[in-house]
Amino acid sequence: MTALAWLLIPLGAAIGAGLWGSWANRTRRTRGDGPELDGYARFRAAMEKPPSRT
Numbered sequence: 001m002t003a004l005a006w007l008l009i010p011l012g013a014a015i016g017a018g019l020w021g022s023w024a025n026r027t028r029r030t031r032g033d034g035p036e037l038d039g040y041a042r043f044r045a046a047m048e049k050p051p052s053r054t
Helices: 002-024 034-048
Strands: none
């Protein structure tokens, strides 16, 4: 009987991990790559400008 109890512990952990994994991987509203690409475009534009002489 104790061997069965020791086998139920990993089984319960596997079920819990599966439930958590499905919850963590649920479909969310994604914002896409738009803001990151806009920031990169601004960075490139700033790097292409000639240095200002002060």
